[in-house]
Amino acid sequence: MTRLAHLGLGGFFRAHQAWYTERANQLGGEEWTYTAFTGRSRGLPEALTAAGNMYTLVERAAEGDTSMPIRAVAASSAGTETDAFAAAFADPELAVVTVTVTETGYDPETSPAPGRLLDGLAARRTSGGGPLAVVSCDNLSGNGEVLRGVLRGLAEASDRGLAGWIDDNVTFPSTMVDRITPHSDDPLTVVTEPFSEWVIAGGFPAGRPAWDAVGVRFVEDVAxxxxxxxxxxxxxxxxxxxxxxxxxxxxxxxxxxxxxxxxxxxxxxxxxxxxxxxxxxxxxxxxxxxxxxxxxxxxxxxxxxxxxxxxxxxxxxxxxxxxxxxxxxxxxxxxxxxxxxxxxxxxxxxxxxxx
CATH class of the missing domain: 1.10.1040.10 (N-(1-d-carboxylethyl)-l-norvaline Dehydrogenase; domain 2)
Structure with missing residues (x-):
């Protein structure tokens, strides 16, 4: 079931959030998959779509490589496909949105990401889709509060009803993420180091994958x-x-x-x-x-x-x-x-x- 959406389809997301989700799915029980969007580019989602949205993750240790197929991304599109983006947010089954747009992607003056996320939340409000969690996975201190502040500020300036709906229906967990993932020219192969860490503080009102069973740490305060x-x-x-x-x-x-x-x-x-x-x-x-x-x-x-x-x-x-x-x-x-x-x-x- 595609109950996850992601903005920032790139190597780190595929080596981190998608990898944790793949491993959680392998434990059995409810399967969670992603609809993922790039910032702008079409090349990566086109390559992934042609390959059935499966790619290979290579963990590159000093002593050798370990590979595994990742199937946790069920669909991928360019972030500029606004209809597909709105439809993903409007889906009542959607429970979690994760975000990796780099530290510079949170400024609405220079980045389209905040406006795009707000449009997605507006589409969900209109559809009556219900509560969800929006999870920043970028290297910003208190990233959840940063993202909430940016989106609330945009909403207050354009639609106070939407701002109130966000207050009542959307949580913004803060996270600490860590995994070195060098750039790869092969769209179907992601190379990363063996180490990975993900620490999360905050609630998930519509549920989440069993990330805690595969090493994700849930804490009261991520600081x-x-x-x-x-x-x-x-x-x-x-x-x-x-x-x-x-x-x-x-x-x-x-x-x-x-x-x-x-x-x-x-x-x-x-x-x-x-x-x-x-x-x-x-x-x-x-x-x-x-x-x-x-x-x-x-x-x-x-x-x-x-x-x-x-x-x-x-x-x-x-x-x-x-x-x-x-x-x-x-x-x-x-x-x-x-x-x-x-x-x-x-x-x-x-x-x-x-x-």
């Missing part, structure tokens, strides 16, 4: 898990990037293999530990999962890509860690300071684009 990812994974990426680029490395695995860079990352994790707010056992588990991810030479995560928007990222990562340590009566942290100094040196030498 601590966002911070854990930001300060352990993303801050380590900044350390690997700026120290690694100064040493001439190009990818995360190359930088992590260097003894001095690796030591700086380990020191960073030690600096984060006392201000992270998790028990040592959970922090240890999170760090233990990161080491093989960073060391994987078969997932080429380029440092020059991570380096972009460096000042903004450092403010959310190293400088936020330093502020938390200072507030706790600790030193700012040598690894954090070294990462910022390396960034400044890269800017001075104009080694890569960091804006």
């Amino acid at each position: 601590p898990y966002e911070r854990r990812k930001l300060w352990l994974l993303n801050a380590a990426h900044s350390t690997l990037t700026y120290l690694g680029l100064l040493r001439g490395f190009e990818t995360v695995d190359e930088a992590f293999a260097d003894a001095e860079v690796r030591a700086a990352v380990e020191e960073l994790w030690d600096e984060v530990r006392p201000v992270l707010g998790f028990a040592d056992a959970e922090t240890d588990a999170a760090i233990d999962a990161l080491r093989p991810r960073f060391a994987n030479p078969r997932i080429a995560h380029r440092l020059d890509q991570i380096a972009r928007q460096g000042r903004e990222k450092l403010a959310q990562r190293q400088r936020a860690i330093m502020a938390a340590r200072t507030a706790a009566g600790l030193s700012p942290g040598a690894a954090c300071e070294a990462t910022i100094a390396a960034f400044d040196e890269i800017v001075k030498k104009n080694l890569v684009r960091v804006d």
Whole structure:
């Protein structure tokens, strides 16, 4: 039964939300499938439709590949097919809409995604389709509240009745998502790393797949898990990037293999530990999962890509860690300071684009 819709049909969605749904379906019971829409392009949905909407997910570990077919996408279309989009939302069987439109996709001034979602909700209201959950899966802090605020603001400006209907019928769970998925030129093959994580806080008034049975974590507040990812994974990426680029490395695995860079990352994790707010056992588990991810030479995560928007990222990562340590009566942290100094040196030498 197609009770799911998705906006942002791309590699990450097919490696993450669709993958979790496929695995939940394999447990038996009610089968959930997606009607998925791209932002604009027609090429991917045309290729998927020609293949019966089945594709192959390849998990690329250091020691080799593991493949599985994914059938959780029952139909796919270009997001510009407005009639199909409205029909998907109007379907009374629809229970959950997931969204991956990148962080920049939430600004209605520059992105069509918010207006498209609002049109979908308006179509559902008109059809009497009933309540549903709209779930942001983009890397934004409090992404559910961000999406709710954007859509409510648009609705208030155009149709206050729709705004009230949204208040009464639509939930906006917040999530933390994590899985590195490099771009693939083959529309029927998605390559990703073995690791995946999905943490969700919020209600699903019309039901959902058995995601909790296949590793999705449902919590009261997603904010601590966002911070854990930001300060352990993303801050380590900044350390690997700026120290690694100064040493001439190009990818995360190359930088992590260097003894001095690796030591700086380990020191960073030690600096984060006392201000992270998790028990040592959970922090240890999170760090233990990161080491093989960073060391994987078969997932080429380029440092020059991570380096972009460096000042903004450092403010959310190293400088936020330093502020938390200072507030706790600790030193700012040598690894954090070294990462910022390396960034400044890269800017001075104009080694890569960091804006």
